[in-house]
Amino acid sequence: MNYQVVIPAAGQGKRMNAGKNKQFIKLQSKPVIVHTLKIFEEDPHCNGIILVINKDEQIEFEDLVKSYKIQKVISIVQGGSERQHSVYNGLKKVTDSEIVLVHDGARPFVKTTLIHELVQTAMETGAAVLAVPVKDTIKRASANLIVNETVERSGLWAIQTPQAFHVSILQHAHELALRDDYLGTDDASLVERIPKQVAIVEGEYTNIKLTTPDDLLFAEAILQRWEN
Numbered sequence: 001m002n003y004q005v006v007i008p009a010a011g012q013g014k015r016m017n018a019g020k021n022k023q024f025i026k027l028q029s030k031p032v033i034v035h036t037l038k039i040f041e042e043d044p045h046c047n048g049i050i051l052v053i054n055k056d057e058q059i060e061f062e063d064l065v066k067s068y069k070i071q072k073v074i075s076i077v078q079g080g081s082e083r084q085h086s087v088y089n090g091l092k093k094v095t096d097s098e099i100v101l102v103h104d105g106a107r108p109f110v111k112t113t114l115i116h117e118l119v120q121t122a123m124e125t126g127a128a129v130l131a132v133p134v135k136d137t138i139k140r141a142s143a144n145l146i147v148n149e150t151v152e153r154s155g156l157w158a159i160q161t162p163q164a165f166h167v168s169i170l171q172h173a174h175e176l177a178l179r180d181d182y183l184g185t186d187d188a189s190l191v192e193r194i195p196k197q198v199a200i201v202e203g204e205y206t207n208i209k210l211t212t213p214d215d216l217l218f219a220e221a222i223l224q225r226w227e228n
């Protein structure tokens with residue numbers, strides 16, 4: 001059940017509008033990326049972290065890894081212009097592992113029990129993602145904000161990370177995407193187009209991605225609740 005994890009952290013955080021990469025925003029005095037790294041550092045089944053970063057933030061990331069004693073980082077690599085390119089760069093550094101996880105640096109609240117369930121499922125099926133059932137009513141609308149249709153909600157899932165794969169499957173999926181100039185918003189979508197089935201492991205709504213400023217309110221609330 002051992003695995004390595006690629007953590008893309010090379011975004012700009014434009015939607016967060018913090019004037020810096022959101023990985024460095026502090027939650028209860030620790031940067032977001034440190035919260036995320038610690039989850040994997042403390043999981044005995046994780047035997048390697050590949051951290052994907054912006055070149056001009058390399059010193060900052062290296063300092064954090066050192067000062068928070070994150071010892072499982074086996075590689076720090078440069079990201080690309082899109083998340084998918086960043087993950088592909090990281091994937092090339094995976095060594096000696098049958099299973100690879102991809103997990104957003106900006107998702108600091110995933111629980112280890114769910115990571116293990118996900119890894120187990122990926123070992124059995126080849127590809128698995130964490131997800132939660134969609135709770136809202138979803139409508140499709142035109143550009144001028146007129147509703148076109150109400151989408152049937154049953155069967156809709158909000159997809160999260162980590163996503164877990166047999167390494168060879170994810171490598172193949174990324175190579176096909178590169179060949180076809182296909183850009184997906186997650187890694188599983190590349191695997192789906194091989195085609196290859198992707199299994200869902202039901203996760204938790206607290207595994208939020210920090211995307212917009214309001215997510216920081218939820219993040220602080222989650223941390224406070226967990227501390228009590």
Ligand SMILES: Nc1ccn([C@@H]2O[C@H](COP(=O)(O)OP(=O)(O)OP(=O)(O)O)[C@@H](O)[C@H]2O)c(=O)n1
Pocket residue numbers: 007008009010011012013014015016022052079080081082083084086087104105106107209210211
């Ligand atoms: N070229 C990119 C883009 C994103 N990411 C990472 O992928 C994760 C999910 O991306 P997202 O939430 O979109 O982060 P940003 O790209 O930073 O945000 P934005 O789109 O608002 O600029 C983040 O951990 C982000 O750092 C990355 O490694 N390389």
Ligand SMILES: C[C@](O)(CO)[C@H](O)COP(=O)(O)O
Pocket residue numbers: 083104158159160161185186187209211
């Ligand atoms: C990978 C992901 O976090 C799954 O929900 C998401 O697709 C990333 O997308 P974004 O466009 O970078 O927010």
